[in-house]
Amino acid sequence: xxxxxxxxxxxxxxxxxxxxxxxxxxxxxxxxxxxxxxxxxxxxxxxxxxxxxxxxxxxxxxxxxxxxxxxxxxxxxxxxxxxxxxxxxxxxxxxxxxxxxxxxxxxxxxxxxxxxxxxxxxxxxxxxxxxxxxxxxxxxxxxxxxxxxxxxxxxxxxxxxxxxxxxxxxxxxxxxxxxxxxxxxxxxxxxxxxxxxxxxxxxxxxxxxxxxxxxxxxxxxxxxxxxxxxxxxxxxxxxxxxxxxxxxxxxxxxxxxxxxxxxxxxxxxxxxxxxxxxxxxxxxxxxxxxxxxxxxxxxxxxxxxxxxxxxxxxxxxxxxxxxxxxxxxxxxxxxxxxxxxxxxxxxxxxxxxxxxxxxxxxxxxxxxxxxxxxxxxxxxxxxxxxxxxxxxxxxxxxxxxxxxxxxxxxxxxxxxxxxxxxxxxxxxxxxxxxxxx
Amino acid sequence: xxxxxxxxxxxxxxxxxxxxxxxxxxxxxxxxxxxxxxxxxxxxxxxxxxxxxxxxxxxxxxxxxxxxxxxxxxxxxxxxxxxxxxxxxxxxxxxxxxxxxxxxxxxxxxxxxxxxxxxxxxxxxxxxxxxxxxxxxxxxxxxxxxxxxxxxxxxxxxxxxxxxxxxxxxxxxxxxxxxxxxxxxxxxxxxxxxxxxxxxxxxxxxxxxxxxxxxxxxxxxxxxxxxxxxxxxxxxxxxxxxxxxxxxxxxxxxxxxxxxxxxxxxxxxxxxxxxxxxxxxxxxxxxxxxxxxxxxxxxxxxxxxxxxxxxxxxxxxxxxxxxxxxxxxxxxxxxxxxxxxxxxxxxxxxxxxxxxxxxxxxxxxxxxxxxxxxxxxxxxxxxxxxxxxxxxxxxxxxxxxxxxxxxxxxxxxxxxxxxxxxxxxxxxxxxxxxxxxxxxxxx
Numbered sequence: 102x103x104x105x106x107x108x109x110x111x112x113x114x115x116x117x118x119x120x121x122x123x124x125x126x127x128x129x130x131x132x133x134x135x136x137x138x139x140x141x142x143x144x145x146x147x148x149x150x151x152x153x154x155x156x157x158x159x160x161x162x163x164x165x166x167x168x169x170x171x172x173x174x175x176x177x178x179x180x181x182x183x184x185x186x187x188x189x190x191x192x193x194x195x196x197x198x199x200x201x202x203x204x205x206x207x208x209x210x211x212x213x214x215x216x217x218x219x220x221x222x223x224x225x226x227x228x229x230x231x232x233x234x235x236x237x238x239x240x241x242x243x244x245x246x247x248x249x250x251x252x253x254x255x256x257x258x259x260x261x262x263x264x265x266x267x268x269x270x271x272x273x274x275x276x277x278x279x280x281x282x283x284x285x286x287x288x289x290x291x292x293x294x295x296x297x298x299x300x301x302x303x304x305x306x307x308x309x310x311x312x313x314x315x316x317x318x319x320x321x322x323x324x325x326x327x328x329x330x331x332x333x334x335x336x337x338x339x340x341x342x343x344x345x346x347x348x349x350x351x352x353x354x355x356x357x358x359x360x361x362x363x364x365x366x367x368x369x370x371x372x373x374x375x376x377x378x379x380x381x382x383x384x385x386x387x388x389x390x391x392x393x394x395x396x397x398x399x400x401x402x403x404x405x406x407x408x409x410x411x412x413x414x415x416x417x418x419x420x421x422x423x424x425x426x427x428x429x430x431x432x433x434x435x436x437x438x439x440x441x442x443x444x445x446x447x448x449x450x451x452x453x454x455x456x457x458x459x460x461x462x463x464x465x466x467x468x469x470x471x472x473x474x475x476x477x478x479x480x481x482x483x484x485x486x487x488x489x490x491x492x493x494x495x496x497x498x499x500x501x502x503x504x505x506x507x508x509x510x511x512x513x514x515x516x517x518x519x520x521x522x523x524x525x526x527x528x529x530x531x532x533x534x535x536x537x538x
Numbered sequence: 539x540x541x542x543x544x545x546x547x548x549x550x551x552x553x554x555x556x557x558x559x560x561x562x563x564x565x566x567x568x569x570x571x572x573x574x575x576x577x578x579x580x581x582x583x584x585x586x587x588x589x590x591x592x593x594x595x596x597x598x599x600x601x602x603x604x605x606x607x608x609x610x611x612x613x614x615x616x617x618x619x620x621x622x623x624x625x626x627x628x629x630x631x632x633x634x635x636x637x638x639x640x641x642x643x644x645x646x647x648x649x650x651x652x653x654x655x656x657x658x659x660x661x662x663x664x665x666x667x668x669x670x671x672x673x674x675x676x677x678x679x680x681x682x683x684x685x686x687x688x689x690x691x692x693x694x695x696x697x698x699x700x701x702x703x704x705x706x707x708x709x710x711x712x713x714x715x716x717x718x719x720x721x722x723x724x725x726x727x728x729x730x731x732x733x734x735x736x737x738x739x740x741x742x743x744x745x746x747x748x749x750x751x752x753x754x755x756x757x758x759x760x761x762x763x764x765x766x767x768x769x770x771x772x773x774x775x776x777x778x779x780x781x782x783x784x785x786x787x788x789x790x791x792x793x794x795x796x797x798x799x800x801x802x803x804x805x806x807x808x809x810x811x812x813x814x815x816x817x818x819x820x821x822x823x824x825x826x827x828x829x830x831x832x833x834x835x836x837x838x839x840x841x842x843x844x845x846x847x848x849x850x851x852x853x854x855x856x857x858x859x860x861x862x863x864x865x866x867x868x869x870x871x872x873x874x875x876x877x878x879x880x881x882x883x884x885x886x887x888x889x890x891x892x893x894x895x896x897x898x899x900x901x902x903x904x905x906x907x908x909x910x911x912x913x914x915x916x917x918x919x920x921x922x923x924x925x926x927x928x929x930x931x932x933x934x935x936x937x938x939x940x941x942x943x944x945x946x947x948x949x950x951x952x953x954x955x956x957x958x959x960x961x962x963x964x965x966x967x968x969x970x971x972x973x974x975x976x977x978x979x980x981x
Contacts, residue, residue, distance in 0.1 A: 158768040159739065350896060364859055365603070394602045394795060396856045399839040421768055424798075424841035451843065465773035466843055467802035469825075474780030476802070478773035482738050 119146040120191075120382055120415045121170070125184035128165050128174060135487040139165050141439035142184070144513060147383065152409065152416040154430035154447070156423060156462070160483045162439040163419050167385045170236055170417070171248050186236040189213070190251045191382045210382075210413065250280040253376035257388040259368035263360040269371050270356030273340045275309070276378045281339070282308040288335035289328050299325055307332050339378075347374045347404060366397035370404070377408060384409070387419045402429055423466055427451055432519075435459045438494035439486055441513060445520035455522040457499045493525065505530040556634055557756055557789050558591040558614065558676075561641065563623035564813075565609050569864060579864045583609040585813035586623070588641075591757060596783065596790040598804030598821070600797060600836065604860055606813040608681075611759045611793045615678050616661050616669075626659040627672045633659065674704060677750035681762035683742035687734040693720070693745055694730045700752040719748040723778060740771035744778070751782065757789045764799060776803060797840045801825055806973070809833045812863055812871040815967065819974030829976035832872045861892075868912050869962040870979065873940075881943035882979045884962035886912045893937055900928055914947075914958040925955045932957070 128140040140162040147153050155163045168174050170186055194211040196202050213232040217223050222230045236244070236252075256262035264272050277285065283293055285307050291300050299322070302315040306329065319329045337356070344352035347370040360368055369389060376384055386405065390398040406429060409416050420426050426433055427447060434444040435458065443456040454460045464477035481498040493499070496506040509530055511523040522528075564587075566580040584606040591597050591614075599607050612618045614625055626637065633655050640651040656663045661672055677700075680686035687696055698716045701707045707715045717727050723744040734742055743763060750758050760779070764772040776799065782788060794800050800807060800821075807824045809817040809832065817830040828834050835856045856875050861867055867874050869884010874892060876883065887909055894901045903924040909915040919925040929950050933942065947958040967975040 158770060366859070395797065395836060395839040395841075396602060399841075400856075422841075423769065424843055427843055428841050462770060463843065465770045467773070467776065467798045468843065469801065471802060473802060474777055474784070476773035476777050478777055479770040480774075482740060482771065 119189070120149045121147040121186065121188045123166070123169075123184070123186050126166065126169060126186060127182035127184050128162070128169055129180045129182045131178045131180060132487070136180075138439050138486045138489055140169070141486070141489070143436070143439070143441055145434050145441055145444055147415050147417060148432075150413045150415055151431040152406075152418055152429055154426035154433040155417060155419045155436060156421060156426050156433060157436035158421065158462075158483050161436045163436050164387055166436070167254070167387050167417060167419050170252055170383070170385055171254055172236065172244055173254070181237055184237075188234050188236050188247070188252065188383070189231055190234065190247070246280070249276050249381075250379045251381055252383045252385065253379070253381040255369075255372050255376045255384065255386040255389045258392050259365070259372045260360065260392075262372060263368060265360055268357055268359055269344075269363070270337065270340050273343060273356075273371070273375050273378065274336050276375055277336055277339050278307060278309045280379050285332050285335050285339075289331035291328065299328075303328055303332065343374045343378045344371070346377065346408070347371075349374070365393055366401065369393060369397075369401055373401070373405065373408075377412070377414075380412060380414070382414055384414055384416045385419070386416055388421070390425065391420075391422070398425070405429070423451075423462060435462070438484055438489075440494060440523065442495065442524070443520075443522045444513070445517075449517070449520045455516055455520070455527055456495075456524050457501050457526070458495050461498075493523075501526055555593055555631065556590045556629055557593045557627070559588075559626040559629055559634060559637065560590070560610075560614060561588050561623055561626065561637065563587050563610070563613055563620045563625060565606075565613055565618065566621045581864045582813050582866055583863065584613060584620075585866070587810070587813070587815050588623075589808055589815065589818060591789050591791060593756065593789055594783070594787045595805045596792055596803050598800035598807040599791060599793045599810065600795060600800050600807060601810035602836075602860060603795065604863065605810045606863075607793050607795075607810050608761055610810070611678070611761050611791060614791060615676050615759050616672065617678070619662060624656065624660040624662055626655065627661055627664070627668075627676075629655070629659050670704075674753045675756040676759070677753070677755040677757070678759045678761065679743070679746045679750050679763050681765060683734070683739065683746050683766070686746060687742060689734055692731050692733060693725075696734070696745060697748045697752060700749065704753060706753065715752075716748075719751055720745075722751065722782070723748045724774075738771075739767055740774060743767065743775055747775075747778065747782075751786075754786065755788070757791065759791045759793070761793045762795070763792075765794065765796065772799070779803070797837060798842065809836070812860060812866050814871055815975075815977070816872065817974075817976040817978075818967070819971065819976075823971055823974045827971070829970040829974070830872075830978045831876050831878050831980075833976075835875075835877070868964070870965045870977065878980060879938065879940045880979055881940045881960060882962055883940065883944075884965070885941050885944040885959050887915045887957065887959070888912070889941060890917065890932070890957065893931070893941075894928075897931060897936075900924060900931070913961055915956075917955045917957065919953050919955065922950070922953050925950045925953050928955055 123143055123145050126140055126143045130137040130139055143162070143166055145153070155166065157163050165174065190213045191210045192213045194202060215223065215230055215232050218230065282304070286293065286304060291303055302318050303325065305311045306315050306319070319325050340356055341352040344355055349355050349367065349370050355363065355367070355371070363371065372389070389405070390401050393401060402425065405416070418426065418430055430447050432444065432446055433450050434441045435456065436442065437458050443450065443454065443459045450459065451463065454463055461477065461479040465479060467476055479498055484494060484497065491510045492508060493502070493506040493511050496502045499506065503525070505525050509525070511525050511528070513521045513523045514528045515521050516527050563584060564582070565584040566582050568577040569579040569581060570576065571578050587610060589597070599610065601607050613620050616625070629637065637652070637655055640648050643651055658664065658668070661669065664672065694713065694716050697719055698712050701712055701715055713730070716730065720726055720729060725741065725744055725748070734745065737745065764775050767775065779790065783790065792800060792803055804821050806819065807821050808815055809830065811832050817824065817828060817833045824833060825837070828837065839856070861874055865888060867884065867888060868886045870876070873879045873883035873885065874889065887907065891907070894904060903920040904917060905920055906918040907915060917928065919928065929948050931937065932945060932948050944960045945957065946960055947956065949956050965977045965979060967977045970976045
């Protein structure tokens, strides 16, 4: 399926196949014992409109990779040691204004044109005419614009990710105030370039950059109070709409509640509503259902799937639960010790896993057929990643480890179309490359 | 199940018998409010649960969060005292028969009939020596190994503690015993003098298991032992638990919400919903032919490694949230979310309130509810129009068909709406097959 898609899309040069691509990403952490290579050379692409699963054991670097997209890493002790995360933001299709036309595949969205050459093709955008941002090097202000607007994150534990001292309405409203203040002002009848101190005061209020005097002005002037009320009302409407989209019953009441008044499933819905509020191009879901019951999990997964297909956003789904990934993802990248060891379509990877680690993970899941006490556990645990040497990192837990595994580093190479594996069993090391090493 | 012959096998007369009998156990937590902290209600965490645990078997306890499974595990182990009911330890078959016969007697006679059994076997009422013996034989492994291992103690103190408390060993003998226990769970002498934070999640859970094994118990209560672990480590722990069970004829009470794990581990399964047992039976019989719609809904929600396809599309996903355990629904507690509910399931006044919550405008106009019983009462609205509207809603497609069938009377007089539902008793567990019980009005 994905092959066909890429073929049709490559016929139209304006539509890229990938929305984001990670190349050689390295995130290290400085510790007393040495440099921990938490993510050490990760490569993958996220295609437009797909759900990419990122699976692996605890400590394999999947969450760090996800957070690198939004630069939510603590630096220091974190060190962005190299690589790039290229992201291609999208805008409303200029030909149809979002209604869907021939040129945008009826999605109503097109990649944003390169700001330097206005889509004509120049050296900055590599003659593609498409804007491409390296999320690791852009300015903090630009990152703030993207965070929550073009790329959003759904966190694992909603009870920790939501602020317990603010109502749901207040914290959801922040997304709109940060990224959609122009809409709010328009709804209150204030043009973007309207002159005058009153309009500027309201503009500051609507984008959370208000000064102390602005609030005082609103209190004193009746006209401003009315305008301000109109902004609040437009904001409330948008919050309620975002909440009801995630099938929250009675959004008016939920807006007034504090996080502790809601159940776990409801809190996760609020998180999803917050992430989807600005219609992002890319959603990073970091184990969104781990803290939930199976019955609630099923509903949340349905919801994520349904919203994603209706909006055509791409999702990076980080999880350690293989059965969830099996059901929700289009492609899967299996990570181990800071590296991607196998990547491919869900079907290929689950029916024909090629890396011994993937095989081990799949065999460890209890099924109806496994006799009791005979689960195929992977012996040992994830290695500590302090200054690792050149070797396959899975070698000491691998039942099939042989000669080159201990002395050489395997690279991700294709075994079939769209299915890459980093293992010497699939790609035996040649004497030439051995000599080079 | 095969049991290995080893030095740990207890005497044959006890083998296969009932180890622990839980009878009608309830735990209610008071809700306090106001300046005087008066009790205004009870959260019925566990509300009348009965089952047996046999020697050498694994009993799985499943249910959603908040259904009382962890509370039940703590009640069984004697960590908290029940509000009513009792857990009996080490009953022989004649006392067990007497116990079950006494359950049908009226309250006053039951006390007299049970006095002897209570004094000898009830874990709340038994003499201190007997209770010490029970405590030795009933150990627990907790879900979160971060909070259940003291971070300031070394492994030797953690694992050696039960041996020291029960004066089993001391000095170099203690060290040797601890090493032996650590080796049984796949750790070794080199781990003796380390702190819990120096271990990974899987290793910490192994330390918890070693501590539980120290006094060679007959029963271990496992409260979600693998839910915080990765699938590969989970497989290691599950295999370890199985080996230990085969070696020592251990009984497990396996509390979990993961159906794949429980299917793999348990001989028998008990499903709980809102503090009540809804179904109990042998694992295969529950998985192949479950008799309760709640168990079926849980299984439908379970994901597996099979290909995603038609099966996941027409899955009956459960609607709504678990009702408030302080006011559990009457009749079958699951009827508010049940896809196959009938008129006999115990529809009541509270169900009208739940429906009202979906009709916000009407909910705001409701001023008062007077109840004659749970099944009959009067709703007072602000104006006659709202009462009429409510009556129309109750008769429309907006409410489930069985609800309308159970509604015997709904008449409006001015601003008042009088309603009466069909009376319904609590649904009892009935036999569905060999050793298989379910609480459902349907066949």
